Amino acid sequence: MPTINADRLLADLHALRRIGEYETGVHRPTYSDVDMQARHWVAGRLADAGLTTDIDGIGNVFGRGAGAGPKLLLGSHLETQNHAGWLDGAMGVIFGLEVARALGGGIDVAGWADEEGHYGSFLGTRSFCGLVTEAEIDRCRNVGDGTPLRTALAHAGLADKPRVVIDPADYRGYLEAHIEQGATLEDAGHRIGVVTAIVGAHRYRIVFEGQQNHAGTTRMAVRRDAGVALIRLAAAIDARFPAIAGPRTVWTTGRITLDPGAPSIVPGKAEMLFQYRDTDPAMLAALEHELEALVAEANLGPCRVTIADRGRSVPRQMDAGFQTALEQAAEKHVPGLHTRLPSGAGHDAQIMSERVPSGMLFVPSIHGISHHWTENTSDADLVLGCQVFADAAAAILAG
């Protein structure tokens, strides 16, 4: 079995951390100068390792290893959320680089673009899977400042480059290592997680329309308070979702807006952003049915309630054989200190699984923190995770 080089692994992780560093984390939005600097640096490290490198027209970094037959593709994304952590994405790319070095062949490595959605939705892997049209690229804009994606690609020097699309026959599959971004592993004392499935999510904007009025002079009996209508629906979700939900179902109201939002004005309009996630399509359908029933009940009140779909993803199962390979590798190094678990967050592996067998390995996140610059994982868990990842990759290639 291959042996990874722990010092080299940690040195590369810390070198990448310095590109766009912010506090103890990183600020490296997709196609920013530091993001492109990171992509070129990774391409250089892949070339140093003997891989054939390329950056394609959507910003995906590829390193192609030696070997003829179907290879294993390892990767994750290189950009970060704003002012976020140093391991989210970057770790999976450097694990891929280190495993390519340790195995000496049979491995391709990818550093995907824009998993974090600064411009689109999984642009890098969706482009690689042939799911992004030129028309979509024409439409995409930066979610923060509205910069067109075309402008950003031109600024990044990518405008004239072709986009690479997968030939599934080239690969045995795709394997991605990532931090857990939750505390399930840490709380249970587990050091490795084997991902069973990646959740699907339904996202909604729910809008309540009533009548704006003076909060002193408008009697309760005649009010059409959009904020009260929102609170009643949100409270009904809080009361009724637990009875339907499975053990890993999650649902979240992330934003509430009352309009005009003044202390002495009865809100005439209110809005909530609501989502739920599960790995079981039947559960997502049951939750949708319940939400629609609650909205219909809410519409019996004095305010009008409308629900708009903000997008949905389907749950993706990870390959059973890859799960076994990852679990056996973990059992060899840390017997009993690993577990199978679903991923509550979206990952590039959910897109890749539409084309080739895919699998994911999780390492623990300290205190479960992610999408914040304090995000971290112990050096011991990073080194262990990479060694387990290497062993699993070798087993899959040998299988």
Added chain:
Amino acid sequence: MPTINADRLLADLHALRRIGEYETGVHRPTYSDVDMQARHWVAGRLADAGLTTDIDGIGNVFGRGAGAGPKLLLGSHLETQNHAGWLDGAMGVIFGLEVARALGGGIDVAGWADEEGHYGSFLGTRSFCGLVTEAEIDRCRNVGDGTPLRTALAHAGLADKPRVVIDPADYRGYLEAHIEQGATLEDAGHRIGVVTAIVGAHRYRIVFEGQQNHAGTTRMAVRRDAGVALIRLAAAIDARFPAIAGPRTVWTTGRITLDPGAPSIVPGKAEMLFQYRDTDPAMLAALEHELEALVAEANLGPCRVTIADRGRSVPRQMDAGFQTALEQAAEKHVPGLHTRLPSGAGHDAQIMSERVPSGMLFVPSIHGISHHWTENTSDADLVLGCQVFADAAAAILAG
């Protein structure tokens, strides 16, 4: 009994409307150039009517009529809410001007400053009642852009003027005419309202502190979702306040903020601005007791809940004799088409009632709309309201 001049009244109301006009309403924030233009215009009209005029150091406009013995003071405020209506405040000042002209003596008129709270809380009447210190003026800032009150007063040419303070012996009392700003009169077909009392209000900021987390990876069982804590408290208020409340009690959540307010992040902090109003101090105390009990219950959850007082006003009873005078004048002109009612909004009369007997007359608001540029009242109701106001003033002076 005096007879008002309807054409002159309406012409003056429309002339004042043009100073800072916005759509069919007015944008005239306190101490803005248009606000000061309005104050000087009103002073000019008061002088034309034979009154001795003055604008004092807080911007209050005074017109002092002929006559020795205790006089009746009539007034309201001259500034508006932002992009708001043409009658809120302005109507009461012009009614005062017209009644001073119709009665020929015994009347002083005031155009108060900043009832709408661009810089403070009832600055004009509180200054006139001796309730504003120089230290408070030092502290006050514009609630929108933070401009210090001192800077605004200097820009308005008021910095070196003394502030006039009432000698209660000079007055029989204070009478204010105002639009209802609700639809109680209109809904019942009443054309005049006689105000019995002005509500007191308790205002709160309620803050919920939990733990910000990833909305996909954080299981429901371990979440400390500040938004859910807020929704539960707001729903409990919605469920339990009606059992305690009186027929005119009102309560409002005007603003809700979830932090960071992103669709895929479990809110770590949440905040609501909450208030309730009633004319009965015992009712306000009962509501406060209930709110504190609900907050204590909320604190049994996984989030910390704190409640901060944002200010409170006490209910003020209007003078019984003034109510009778207003009611008798209304009965003479529109028999049976008037009613006694409390004011759910705050008014300068609540401050004045701390120093002298005070009363208020309401005219109907079309569709109950106020604090919006579509605010309006029919010409017939304006003319009737002013005539009833004049008759009541004459009766009080004769009494």
